Amino acid sequence: MTSATHQAVSANGRRLILFGAFDRHNFGDLLLARCAAAGGRDEVVFTGLAARDLRAVDGFRTEALADAIATFGSEEADFVHVGGELLTTTAWEAAVMLQQTVDTSRFVALHDRNAEARAAWARSVLGTARRMPYVVARDELPAGWRTHFCAVGGVALDALTTAERNEVIGALRSASTLDVRDRSTLDALRRAGLTPGLRPDPATSTPKLLGATIRQRGHNRTITALRTRMRSWIAVQLAAAWGDDATLDCVALLLNSAAAARDAGIVLFRAGLAPWHDDLDTLRRLADRLGARYPLVIFDSPRVLDICALLASASAYVGTSLHGWIVANAFGIPSRCLVRSPSDKAARYTDTWCEVPRQWRMPDDEPLFPQQISG
Template structure:
């Protein structure tokens, strides 16, 4: 296993960037930039080509692994440790067809699992968690900044599978303290590092700022000469009462600050964002809201980077705003309850103490007003600090 020098080992970047999700698609770019001069293969659960949206041509890991020997696999990030086969498979379905599959199978756990295994061509309960146990061709496996906040609530069989995969890995890096505590309780050592997206400005800032001259963003900048807020919410915020609360808070902040509001999607895969929901939100903000329809991840980065601040439910919308040292506020769904999710766990680990973190829609106005008052120097210092921590952490994990 150790006879193949690291610089000549086949290197597979593995993650959920086989579907349209803003953060996951960025992970592969970050890892690639941090491994210059190395020939890489991009692996997911399915063959997909997301280059038109700024992503990669992705190949199914099962097929790539069959043609490799003594490969190094790097899990590039994401909340993968608690992602079961059903959710992984549904999120790979085309948007027009996924509702019928969910409606047909959702009430039957056994049928869901059988369908998911057939669709993915894998018996894994946690298919985004890879190891030599599942792919004997792999010589080394590294987890670089992954999450698993809900792992302790997963079915016991899935949890055992994930822990066995992690135990077989050469190095584990996790992105929040809650995930690390769960792994340590299971006897596994994990390094705590930030999410990979903290690197975006350092690695790609010039490329992103250059996109402000492209027609999609140039029109936004022209329409909002006093600046704008980049705002996003996932499809589950789409009931009338919740949308009205968001719109009311945004209108009041816009009236007080003179800022516009630009609504965008941070992911178009099933169970992510819905353009129709954002359109209904824009309709509740006459004259004050605009829809940004591009799904190219570099356009989305440019939209956030050129804004005066971010507000939304996306973890990576917020992390990208923090990478560009911008004010930010995260939206929690009213039904989320007190159970900490990945967003709350990440912010508790890495956000500046005292900075507003999350609010439900009815508290958007005071929360966003407070967020916009954040000290720019503190925001810039934290952005630099987190990028440095990730760069060092990634290098240490890969070196192991």
């Protein structure tokens, strides 16, 4: 850690420590870190479940929580859980997503059918016995630290086990501030006797916080090459979980129709390189189905700000990434989230903040971008 980081303190004299899934590649989590860091302080302390350096993809150098406690435990600090679906990420899920992608299948095969084996392996990977590792209670931290939850999500709270749910609720009861980002999470916590606030995801402020930097990225070689190849494009992202043949066939028909209606090319991109996120092979198989009717590019930059520039310059966005939708919508780009059911986190979020539904469920006969969807 740099000496400058040692000097990072919050405006009230308390050190500012940001905690989240900044330790793996996911567009939304790394963007949330960037938005939090753009709040006016030159340096903040980033912590996660593992020590990682993701600066090469526009992330940050992140300390493991245990190391941050050892370094700053004698100080007063504000410990901020920074957005995302942190309230329902289990230890097993977190441990798998921190692995190298090539190792994922092996670990899943070894432990997926045995709950006790899963729990033991997750504890060995994460170094914590917490069932919900991205939710940290005040009494697990040094005496001078306060906990905060900033626009967090937890649409699957009611689907957790009793022990998992009790752990989350207990940690939230000890927080100094608690804000959630969707009405589903809000209602679940109210039923548990909590009184959270409701606020939109911090990434809605991306144009304000990061707009100048994103405009600069919009003139780099990668985006300029896209503009040379096509006059306009629909930015498209698809999670690996949507990679079955029937779904890809449906998405390809959908996109070809949208491209024809908008006279636009199609740019496919990944919003997460960590396990259980996006997969390049899924995009290639989708590209094969799209054919050569319109200009088509697979955008291979994993950099968060490059992805923001791609979205900000698009004529439309469609994908399974909620933060893809949030960023595109924040820049005024017509956008749709692909969801499988009304209970998906993207559906719950867009239903909370949009008068006109902004998700698209498959199969469906309506156009991808109906006339009333303008931004």
